[in-house]
Amino acid sequence: MRLLVTRPVEDAEPLKQRLEALGHEVILSPLLVIAPRPAITIPAENYQAVALTSANAVRSLEGGPHLDGLRHLPVMAVGPQSATAARQAGFAQITEAGGDGVGLARHVIASLDPNAGPVLYLSGQDTASDFTGLLERGGLNARRVVVYEAKPAGALAPEAAKAQGVLLYSPRSAKIWLDLVQRHAIPAGAMVHYCLSANIAAILPDAFARRVAARPVDDALLEVIGHA
The missing domain is CATH 3.40.50.10090 (Rossmann fold)
Incomplete structure (x- = not known):
């Protein structure tokens, strides 16, 4: 699966490596700087x-x-x-x-x-x-x-529209995500949204597909995502 990782760059690289080891393709697009x-x-x-x-x-x-x-x-x-x-x-x-x-x-x-x-x-x-x-x-x-x-990012990565899933780590980043996809006309409704907690998932429109981690930690979120 092609996944968009939205964590700040300081935390994104280790997560990218773990996702790639599971067979996923990763696009980095931090929503917060x-x-x-x-x-x-x-x-x-x-x-x-x-x-x-x-x-x-x-x-x-x-x-x-x-x-x-x-x-x-x-x-x-x-x-x-x-x-x-x-x-x-x-x-x-x-x-x-x-x-x-x-x-x-x-x-x-x-x-x-x-x-x-x-x-x-x-x-x-x-x-x-x-x-x-x-x-x-x-x-x-x-x-x-x-x-x-x-600080909120002003734009998404150019490849963001190609993602099949997106990882969201806070209610604030979910709101920034919704603002950016609307601004840039990205079809986010076709993606699966992997949320670290139910509070994050609640920010999303009802029509958006979502999966919520059982616990608010990376390991639980990766369990929800699974192998490619």
Whole structure:
């Protein structure tokens, strides 16, 4: 099957290799472009942990001065991509849990002591869940620091119209996808839409064919796609 991978370029290449190993042809067309913020201030507090709902948060800090003061902290990451990014950035204590922002928040609330200091949440400008609010309603203090912006792509790859299926990873990227296919008159209704979660699938028009991963992780999405 000819598949369109819409993840940011930083995450797309490993996924491309896995799909090709299953016999698929892959077209890369990122729907979001990651832009690190040039000026970031992390308040000096006695944090008990770092929370990550995206690998791009850690990547956006690489090469700067901020990670040096954080690497001693345990990291709670939403999934394998964010956990791997934290490991590559030099963090040693990493827990992967939740699969999405809501699931990670539940894990953080159940695991941490409300009296042991705030949780540092490194995030993008736009998030799919009110992660900070979830932590605070669960009794934890949270400090959100926005370290990057995910900007919408202005166009799709020239070969996008040839795809038989498209992989969608967030409600926001699904909305960008619908906007671009309408703008460029691409017959997306003829494609199968492989969605990481039901929230993403709900964005699509009723007539669009869709398959939803049983869990919001790459392995589950690849199980839905199967071999070519």
